[in-house]
Amino acid sequence: MVQTKPRDAHHHGNLKEALVDYTLNAATDGELADLSVRKAARDLGVSPGAAYRHFPDKSALLRSVAERGFDALAAAFEHTVPFDSVAMDAADARKRFTALAMTYVTFANARTELWRLMFGPFGMAPGTVSDRPSTYDWLGKCLTELAHSDVIVPPKPDHQFFAWSAIHGMSDLQDSPALGEKPIASSVERQCALILSALAPHR
């Protein structure tokens, strides 16, 4: 039987995925504030209780979405600085580092609500460690390249944390009045230069 097409007789197929997708879209569109499990279920043509079969909790759903957020961020990284590629020289290594930061900042700006979710009370769950390279890995890669070109000193954990903090901080504060009117994109390059100069070899 199984007639190869389960179709959607009355059940949805894989609701779990659909719910996460729905919520992810809501977050991307800045409609996370008025998200409700019921509304999600309703819009997916399913009863409220059905959703609770897949997620014990509303926050469980949000957690799942936060994880997907990290996936999306990693995908963005991969697009700008493929993980398996290598820098050609010092200038290129700098460029790549800056591009990485720029991607980070842009992501935070374009998907603010998802961003807050990722680093909010639900994000960074110590539970699942993804197999895919994380932000930290990408950063480490860039720093290693830079060190290889002698732009910076061989990176230690402290340095890596420092670089991440600086990039994360400017992402989070990009809408602060302190930055004035000009868009942060125009500042990223200078900020990156400052970061690297902190790690530059003693001269």
Added chain:
Amino acid sequence: MVQTKPRDAHHHGNLKEALVDYTLNAATDGELADLSVRKAARDLGVSPGAAYRHFPDKSALLRSVAERGFDALAAAFEHTVPFDSVAMDAADARKRFTALAMTYVTFANARTELWRLMFGPFGMAPGTVSDRPSTYDWLGKCLTELAHSDVIVPPKPDHQFFAWSAIHGMSDLQDSPALGEKPIASSVERQCALILSALAPHR
């Protein structure tokens, strides 16, 4: 009947303040998640509607609390590095800068929920500009002192933003697995040294 003492016949006196206080405490105790206007009103012995006479919105209440958060942060700054005091020498200026960062980090750690509120969707409202010095002012002061002692170059807006970003970033990421197990307090000093070395005069 009215017996000359307004007391609390049936109305509370200054409910508005009481509500903000209540919420502030809830935030400090990490109970913000299950805060509700009704519960607040209930605990204050007042009808739900009464609260809505003072705040059009739940988010209006939260906004007020976020503002108070900045007050609290400023108070913490004032406690560690009084705004009118001056650094005695280079070493002192460094110490003060580090203390400032430490205060920031500690605040974020001890009052996480309030913290998130302050920098979340409600915080940093462009509306009211407080009269009291802001984080940015304090930072500027410290940097100016450091420049005066020739520890760093005379600070430009970019530099100030950089320093803030780095400090803010490590505050926000202090619970990240990337930092490992050790408490961030032990790292703050090194991180601050890195920040300053980025701004150090060319030698």
Added chain:
DNA sequence: CGGTATATGTAACCAGTGATTACTTTCGGA
């Protein structure tokens, strides 16, 4: 004083929500 406007609070109410429960349908394998 006494009277009135206004700030403050109450009571009742509505729609919508998170979450649970008991019951039904569908699917896939023995």
Added chain:
DNA sequence: TCCGAAAGTAATCACTGGTTACATATACCG
């Protein structure tokens, strides 16, 4: 073919955000 688990439904509960109509107290002003 039958049966058990998976997936979904329907009904329900306590509670929430928010509004409205009404009551009460306060302060002001002649």
